[in-house]
Amino acid sequence: MASERIAITGMGAVTPIGMGVAAYWENLISGKSGTGKLTRFDPGELPVKIAAEVKDFEPTDFLPKKLVRTTDVFMQYALIAAEEAIKNSGVKADPSRIGVVLGTALGGIATMARTQEEMTRSGSIRLSPHTVPKMLGNVAAAQIAIAHGFQGPSLTVSTACSAGADAVGVGSMLIKSGQADAVVAVGAESILTGLMAAGLASARALSTYDGDESKASRPFDLNRDGFVMGEGGGAVVLESLDFAKRRDAEIQAELLGYANCSDAYHVTAPEPNGRGEIHCIQKALNQAGLLPGQIHYINAHGTATKIGDAIETKALKAVFGEEGAGRIPVSSTKGATGHLMGAGGLTELIACIQAVREGIIPPTINYETPDPECDLDYVPNTSRKQEVKAAMSNSFGFGGQNASLIVGRY
Template sequence: MSSTNRTVVVTGIGATTPLGGDATSTWEGLIAGRSGVKPLEQDWAADQAVRIAAPVAVEPTEVIPRPQARRLDRSAQFALIAAQEAWKDAGFEAKAGEDSTVDPDRLGAVIASGIGGVTTLLDQYDVLKEKGVRRVSPHTVPMLMPNGPSANVGLAVGARAGVHTPVSACASGAEAIGYAIEMIRSGRADVVVAGGTEAAIHPLPIAAFGNMMAMSKNNENPQGASRPYDAGRDGFVLGEGAGVIVLESAEHAAKRGARVYAEAVGQGISADAHDIVQPEPEGRGISHALQNLLDRNDLDPAEIVHVNAHATSTPAGDIAELKALRKVFGDDADHMAVSATKSMTGHLLGGAGGVETVATVLALYHRVAPPTINVENLDPEAEANADVVRGEARKLPVEGRIAALNDSFGFGGHNVVLAFRTV
């Protein structure tokens, strides 16, 4: 089946995050304005300059049988938990082929990770050094592969239309979802399981990010450390987890009577070509991604009432994004309620786009925007460029068709913007 104009919809959602072990508890935490950031209690944290992070609320071994968990990197464990929830939430009873409502040859999986199996790699290297060659796990290579999470999700649902792993740093999860939309639009698949995952709370990544001066060192106040748009923000807080959605052609969803959360309107992509780490300060690359989204998709800026911003709580990045929104949308930006959910979840790196897509879709479905917490002194540049939802959740328009954006940007200058709309 070939098509380039098929409508794509979201029929299932799943997540495991610092706020909850599933999408429902995560959403409840976001609306309540609850922080998932905690002090690191591991022995190795004592020597770190950064001693806080946002671990998952529910350990994966409480959900996945231990024999299976031992063969999966932590990032793959998260992805599998979120994907299984999304798959079930979409109404599928079993894997493709066993469930007659989905053809495995028309089913894809696109699960991204910015870093991949970093904990497996580093832990098994320690085993090699301390215990010798023969003690290294034979499962090490499939566990550390960046495509491990996607491959395991593909195996779990029986996907044969294609299994893919975009790797574009903190834009990875959003890029995976954009790729999945295109798979359905182009006719390659009818259903795609897509999202992002990350598990990098480990001494090496934390030391490296800390030495880059990219992370908050507000160790005395963990829950207040991630503070996008606050004038005193001093860097992001590392989080972990996964967010996954089930995307489907509208025709396929209607045929099986599926519940639809939202329409996946499309994506806009660009690159800064500016610096490997620093964002382009005026947000030019982000502006190009936003304009690309508008040019390539049927989207009226007047419909957009909500933005789940990338907003990691870094001094430069937060403002560059808002400048781009103002540049592209002008006065229309005044009616866009901007939420920075990383203030609660921390920054999930390659998993951020997946989790924040779940939040964006649910914001439309329930017509409420989550708050940005910890903004005690709003940065004047943020105030001048955007309407930031602070303190408490805000109701979105209850009537008519509305749309929302999910922004994701990553080291290397990767920019991805996703758009969703009520149905």
């Protein structure tokens, strides 16, 4: 079963630049920015005033009122993205053979922070019985299973910024091991709280850019100063290729490779030579059976931190060679969406799938001043028409978590 090929038959997205895959992709290749003034809470004295929020989001437009009342916002994004992916796929199977794997870094932290603030302010300990389920990370996967009657494996992975990518990888492993015919892999996140902004600001991870908010996220640019907090959700439906063919599904791409590894170095800083990133990328290539020159597009982790972007560039050169890396288009879509944390691995994989399907490479927006330490082809500011047979998506997170996915044309 380990050699089972994996088809991707459905996609769904909730992002700061669009609801649904079509809007997300159109705005991505058009160079639209989703960053702006932070409105979800009052940042007060915090140096961080910018975020990439899901705009004009009214959950009752998509979900029943009772479900909205009993779910954290990250769960709502997960449910909406999964619903689109499932409809897009048209997947039908024995319910006990359809699984859900969800990736999230911090689960219901918005509910957690808000509830603690309310208790401190009011002095009351009377809480809704829905409070704890709204905080639990695994309840998002449970809600998707309940909504669709899926009774197969249900897992939640929490590997920081790699969680969405790892959800896809774990889903593929469930299929390859024979435990499911299809898996809905989801990534979802909303960390827009004063608690997270203060914590990340103290670690000097966030941008404190005070110019045009739409230009705050500047991956690989010389003047980048940290990432912009984003939020959203993404989902794909994975199926064994044989199962997808038997039901005559539209196969949108094939998942060719997945790898996960640890830096084993530091809880927040990447290993200075990119050791873990290099190992992860090489493992994914080996699993896909591809040579470095057979990758035609790389969606970089590219968060716009000084250290992270430079080390990722170094890692790509180590794997693909100085000349080879320079020939491959590398873009960071976080310039447009901000950093979606656990949702990023899925939304960025969708960008890779669309690049394969449509022959368009999304740009790295807000790239104005080249950095001598970051000297690859970052597809600056304007999307590019180019054939893409295989694309790689990299996600690297706190804890030295590394994940790489490779998708290709079926």
